[in-house]
Amino acid sequence: MSISCSAAASRPTTDSERRAVLCGAPLLSSAPTDMISLLRPGLYCREIDGDFIMFDLHADRYFMPAAAAADALARFLAGTGDAGDDMLLRARGLITEARPEQVEIAPATASLVDMPLAPAPLCMTIVSVSAQARARRDLRRRKICDIVRRLAETPDADAPGSAHITHEVAAAFLRARRHVHATDQCLARGIAMKRILTRRGCSSSLVFGVSMPFAAHCWVQAGATVLTDPLDVVLRYQPIFAV
Numbered sequence: 001m002s003i004s005c006s007a008a009a010s011r012p013t014t015d016s017e018r019r020a021v022l023c024g025a026p027l028l029s030s031a032p033t034d035m036i037s038l039l040r041p042g043l044y045c046r047e048i049d050g051d052f053i054m055f056d057l058h059a060d061r062y063f064m065p066a067a068a069a070a071d072a073l074a075r076f077l078a079g080t081g082d083a084g085d086d087m088l089l090r091a092r093g094l095i096t097e098a099r100p101e102q103v104e105i106a107p108a109t110a111s112l113v114d115m116p117l118a119p120a121p122l123c124m125t126i127v128s129v130s131a132q133a134r135a136r137r138d139l140r141r142r143k144i145c146d147i148v149r150r151l152a153e154t155p156d157a158d159a160p161g162s163a164h165i166t167h168e169v170a171a172a173f174l175r176a177r178r179h180v181h182a183t184d185q186c187l188a189r190g191i192a193m194k195r196i197l198t199r200r201g202c203s204s205s206l207v208f209g210v211s212m213p214f215a216a217h218c219w220v221q222a223g224a225t226v227l228t229d230p231l232d233v234v235l236r237y238q239p240i241f242a243v
Contacts, residue, residue, distance in 0.1 A: 043055070044240050045240070046210055046240040047074075048210070048211065048238055051064065051070070052065055052074075058143070072088045105205065105242045108234050108235065109224040110225045110226070111227075111234070112167060112171075113226065114230050114231055120174070120175045121168065124169065124171075125172045125176050127172070128169070128192065128196065131193075131196055132180055132185070136185075147191060148243050154198045159201025159202065166227065173193055190206045193228060194243075197220070202222065206218060207219055207221055208240050208242065209238055211236055211237045219234050
């Protein structure tokens with residue numbers, strides 16, 4: 001299953017239906033800010049009400065472990081796993097000796113989309129339309145992991161006046177929706193906005209979220225403030241990865 005908002009239309013494949021990825025990296029617990037590196041780099045996990053959703057960044061897909069692996073993973077995380085669980089999870093590549101790495105995602109508490117925004121300058125609206133077109137081209141031609149790697153490598157330090165710039169960019173993307181097809185474009189929109197904000201010296205996070213019954217979405221946050229979507233939309237999802 002490729003990464004896109006259209007993922008909401010179907011359930012991720014189980015590894016009884018498709019061979020599971022045999023290695024892994026960060027794992028998200030049920031707490032929104034806990035992201036622990038237990039799996040191979042590029043493989044992420046989120047537990048929601050006992051179901052485990054895996055996000056393989058390198059393969060550009062979501063999937064769910066089959067029942068036996070999911071049960072073993074649940075016991076392992078609860079600290080009640082036995083040697084059999086350990087053997088199964090290692091055979092599936094779902095645990096490793098890697099040192100845990102903490103990555104924080106601030107829980108979303110507000111959204112600029114829900115607030116009155118000053119009219120966006122026409123020039124910035126044009127820039128946002130162009131940036132989204134470029135992001136769509138990049139997603140067709142390049143691997144998502146390569147795009148994400150570039151986003152992560154780019155310095156992200158706030159410049160003077162960053163709050164004003166962030167409001168202006170958010171307003172421009174909102175205005176651009178009159179000219180850009182918005183359905184199933186959350187990833188291209190998020191990549192485009194993060195690129196512009198970074199270039200303008202404003203820190204932000206491109207957040208990937210999932211929910212059950214399975215749906216996937218991504219959005220941009222500056223701190224705890226969402227820039228691309230109404231807050232009620234984002235709160236339907238739990239973060240699984242961010243850059």
